[in-house]
Amino acid sequence: MASNMDREMILADFQACTGIENIDEAITLLEQNNWDLVAAINGVIPQENGILQSEYGGESIQGPSYSPASHSTSSSSTPPSSSAFRHVVPSRQIVERQPRMLDFRVEYRDRNVDVVLEDSSTVGEIKHILENELQIPASKMLLKGWKTGDIDDSTVLKTLHLPKNNSLYVLTPDLPPPSSSHSGTLQESLNQNFMLIITHREVQREYNLNFSGSSTIQEVKRNVYDLTSIPVRHQLWEGWPPSATDDSMTLAASGVTYPCHRLTVGRRSSPAQTREQSEEQCTDVHMVSESDGDDFEDATEFGVDDGEMFGAASSALRKSPIMPDNAENEGDALLQFTGEFSSRYGDCHPVYFIGSLEAAFQEAFYGKARDRKLLAIYLHHDESVLTNVFCSQMLCAESIVSYLSQNFITWAWDMTKEANRARFLTVCTRHFGSVVAQTIRTQKTDQFPLFLIIMGKRSSNEVLNVIQGNTTVDELMMRLMAAMEIFSAQQQEDIKDEDEREARENVKREQDEAYRISLEADRAKREAQEREIAEQFRLEQIKKEQDEEREAIRLSLEQSLPPEPKDETAESLSKLRFRTPSGKFFERRFLYSSKLQVVFDFVASKGYPWEEFKLLGTFPRRDVTQLDPNKSLLELKLYPQETLFLEAKE
Numbered sequence: 127m128a129s130n131m132d133r134e135m136i137l138a139d140f141q142a143c144t145g146i147e148n149i150d151e152a153i154t155l156l157e158q159n160n161w162d163l164v165a166a167i168n169g170v171i172p173q174e175n176g177i178l179q180s181e182y183g184g185e186s187i188q189g190p191s192y193s194p195a196s197h198s199t200s201s202s203s204t205p206p207s208s209s210a211f212r213h214v215v216p217s218r219q220i221v222e223r224q225p226r227m228l229d230f231r232v233e234y235r236d237r238n239v240d241v242v243l244e245d246s247s248t249v250g251e252i253k254h255i256l257e258n259e260l261q262i263p264a265s266k267m268l269l270k271g272w273k274t275g276d277i278d279d280s281t282v283l284k285t286l287h288l289p290k291n292n293s294l295y296v297l298t299p300d301l302p303p304p305s306s307s308h309s310g311t312l313q314e315s316l317n318q319n320f321m322l323i324i325t326h327r328e329v330q331r332e333y334n335l336n337f338s339g340s341s342t343i344q345e346v347k348r349n350v351y352d353l354t355s356i357p358v359r360h361q362l363w364e365g366w367p368p369s370a371t372d373d374s375m376t377l378a379a380s381g382v383t384y385p386c387h388r389l390t391v392g393r394r395s396s397p398a399q400t401r402e403q404s405e406e407q408c409t410d411v412h413m414v415s416e417s418d419g420d421d422f423e424d425a426t427e428f429g430v431d432d433g434e435m436f437g438a439a440s441s442a443l444r445k446s447p448i449m450p451d452n453a454e455n456e457g458d459a460l461l462q463f464t465g466e467f468s469s470r471y472g473d474c475h476p477v478y479f480i481g482s483l484e485a486a487f488q489e490a491f492y493g494k495a496r497d498r499k500l501l502a503i504y505l506h507h508d509e510s511v512l513t514n515v516f517c518s519q520m521l522c523a524e525s526i527v528s529y530l531s532q533n534f535i536t537w538a539w540d541m542t543k544e545a546n547r548a549r550f551l552t553v554c555t556r557h558f559g560s561v562v563a564q565t566i567r568t569q570k571t572d573q574f575p576l577f578l579i580i581m582g583k584r585s586s587n588e589v590l591n592v593i594q595g596n597t598t599v600d601e602l603m604m605r606l607m608a609a610m611e612i613f614s615a616q617q618q619e620d621i622k623d624e625d626e627r628e629a630r631e632n633v634k635r636e637q638d639e640a641y642r643i644s645l646e647a648d649r650a651k652r653e654a655q656e657r658e659i660a661e662q663f664r665l666e667q668i669k670k671e672q673d674e675e676r677e678a679i680r681l682s683l684e685q686s687l688p689p690e691p692k693d694e695t696a697e698s699l700s701k702l703r704f705r706t707p708s709g710k711f712f713e714r715r716f717l718y719s720s721k722l723q724v725v726f727d728f729v730a731s732k733g734y735p736w737e738e739f740k741l742l743g744t745f746p747r748r749d750v751t752q753l754d755p756n757k758s759l760l761e762l763k764l765y766p767q768e769t770l771f772l773e774a775k776e
Contacts, residue, residue: 136163144170146287154273158289160359160394169289228288231371232269234260234296236379238369243283250279256296268297293372315339315378321385321598322346326354327392336519336599339378343370346377352514356393365389448506449540453549456482463506463538467517475522476504476536483537483553490535491582495620500581500590500613502534502606505550505566507574508542512595516575520599529603533610541574562589569594577602579609581616676735684731688724691715700765704729704741706772718765723755725764734772742771 137152140163146152159166230241230252239259241252253264269277271294274286316339324333333353337346343366347358365388367381448466453459460480467475479486483503490501504521507513520526530536541547555563558580569576577593590609593602691699693715702725703713714728726736741750743764750762750770759765 133161136161139163140166143167144287146170151274151287155287155289170287226284227290228283228292229290230292230294232256232294232296233372233375233379234262234298245282245284245288247283248279249277249281249283252294253279260296262296262298262301266298266300268299269294270297271295315384316376318378318384319599320377320382320387321600322382323386323388324350325388325390327390333515333596334598335515336523337377340376342373343375343377343380344373347373349515349519350391353511354391355511356391360394362392362394363389364391447540447542448508449543449546451543452545459540459546460538463540467538471517471522474524474527475517476502476527476530476534478504479535479537483557486535486537487557487582487587490580491587495617495624498582498617498620500534500579500609501587502530502536503576503578503580504536504538505574505576505578506538506540506542507571508540510571510574510595512572513575516595516597520597520602521575523599526599526602526606529606533606557587558589565592579606581609581613583616676733679735680731680733683727687727687731688720691717698760698765700759701767702759702764703767703769704732704772705769706734707739707774716759718760719758721756721758722750722753722762722764725759726751726755729772738775739772740775742773744769744771 136156137149140156141147141149141152144152144167146155155170156163156166159169225244225246228243228245230243232239232241232252234256237260239256241255243251243255249269250264253267253269256262256267256269257264264279271292272286273288277286318339320337320339320341322335322337324335325331326333333350335346335349344358347361350356350361351358369375370380370382446466448470449459449463457480460478464478464480467478479489481489486501490499492498506517539546539550541550551563551567554566566576566578573594573596575595577591578589579591579593581588581590590612591605593605597605691697693699695717698718700716700718700720701713702716703711705711712732716724716728725741729739729741730736736751739751742748743750750764753762
């Protein structure tokens with residue numbers, strides 16, 4: 127690329143003019159002067175020590191001359207973007223070398239000390255001056271901020287090839303930190319948030335950006351680059367405090383006004399314009415260069431160091447898509463979105479719901495009233511100038527992340543690709559209606575990203591707020607809180623309705639349960655009665671069968687008995703009288719020769735079987751049923767008459 131070759135030529139010219147052989151050191155000095163060759167040379171070689179003169183005009187002082195090899199091949203055809211210089215050293219009789227003065231701004235905690243020394247002084251002399259100013263022993267100081275390494279107290283400043291203005295800082299690791307109120311104030315400022323109201327001069331547009339006190343000036347400039355597309359090295363600022371001399375300083379230490387500070391930024395004039403102004407204002411320095419330098423950005427913005435700048439062409443980093451084009455599966459698309467978002471803006475970001483928008487509705491709106499949340503839909507657009515600042519400064523702010531995680535279900539979608547945009551608008555029309563879809567459709571690219579706050583209602587979903595990307599952390603938080611107030615009021619009503627409905631349902635359930643228990647009790651009672659009746663019937667049947675069987679036996683025995691003998695019978699008779707358990711009596715006559723078994727059969731025929739009843743004699747008292755039934759009444763002395771008692775066996 128031409129711009130790469132321009133810088134190589136500027137580097138070669140600078141080394142030839144200054145005699146600095148270390149490429150890294152030469153690049154550092156050129157970077158400090160924004161690749162302005164004249165300014166870089168004057169920063170190293172004071173004008174009193176020589177005159178730089180262009181070959182394209184003006185008188186030159188006689189003396190030894192130098193022309194770079196890259197230009198010596200053709201004196202008649204010099205490339206338009208090249209520059210040629212002669213380093214003309216006047217004779218010592220004409221000009222004596224004057225000492226070169228160097229300015230140092232030294233920062234120590236909350237103090238800044240200005241030191242002015244000749245370049246023939248040593249680092250130790252700076253420490254000696256600081257020892258008197260800061261009241262710190264020189265042996266306890268570590269003087270940092272040098273552009274080169276291997277610095278000790280005996281190092282001569284001239285050998286470091288320093289520019290005229292330098293910023294250093296002092297570290298005292300062996301000394302305890304101060305307990306003064308200044309240190310406490312600085313620490314407190316680091317924890318505060320500063321609002322920078324930055325006006326873009328060319329377009330007359332104002333940005334309100336929030337930064338923590340620990341953010342550096344360099345971070346502010348990089349964020350402004352994302353907003354304005356003005357590279358850091360081309361930014362021309364107005365409004366920074368005098369103490370803000372180094373881009374590595376924090377806002378808390380820079381002296382900006384809390385809580386708000388106004389700044390103005392514009393694009394620095396191109397080197398060609400700078401060259402024209404230089405030719406008008408400076409009579410002894412002329413530079414010929416057609417390179418406008420706009421093809422290059424800061425090396426750190428491309429992720430390359432100074433050594434790589436001349437080994438490879440510089441090009442802007444292209445971001446990989448945050449979501450695949452024409453994403454079919456919403457879950458997979460959001461997984462890629464979350465991963466890419468984390469790689470760009472860090473791990474401190476809202477927890478994005480992985481799944482379809484319908485699933486996000488289900489999660490946010492269709493649980494119990496106490497568990498419902500608002501739905502936040504983040505619509506990303508990579509081509510909007512507001513996206514990087516909105517994501518890094520607002521959406522990833524800890525307060526916003528915490529508030530969203532507690533009160534919202536956050537769903538995201540990328541609107542950069544037309545296919546993804548059309549898909550979301552279709553879903554949006556289905557769920558929110560054509561009015562909301564048309565509102566999103568008419569949003570311009572620079573109005574993105576959008577943040578939609580959705581509240582689920584009984585029969586529909588209501589869009590409470592559409593937040594555009596040109597907002598601040600405080601404004602975003604206020605609008606989120608305002609949406610939460612509306613949602614909380616609706617949620618309380620829903621909770622009340624749900625509690626009343628649950629109370630009614632509980633009463634109904636209790637009534638249904640009591641009715642069920644009553645039915646169960648009635649059924650159990652009825653079944654018990656039925657079982658009791660069935661058992662009674664069974665027992666009656668058994669008893670009936672037993673009675674019938676017993677009656678049949680009785681009749682059989684009654685029929686099998688020999689006839690009762692009459693009184694006129696010649697054989698001797700025994701008259702037996704029987705007393706039943708109920709107190710009734712019955713009697714019968716038996717022959718002496720009759721067996722005892724005949725007596726048993728007679729008693730059984732009367733309904734008192736000997737298996738269940740026993741016959742007891744009185745004198746002597748004996749259990750007749752225990753006697754031998756085959757013996758005669760005469761043998762058992764049951765004559766001529768006897769009274770026997772029937773008694774049920776146990």
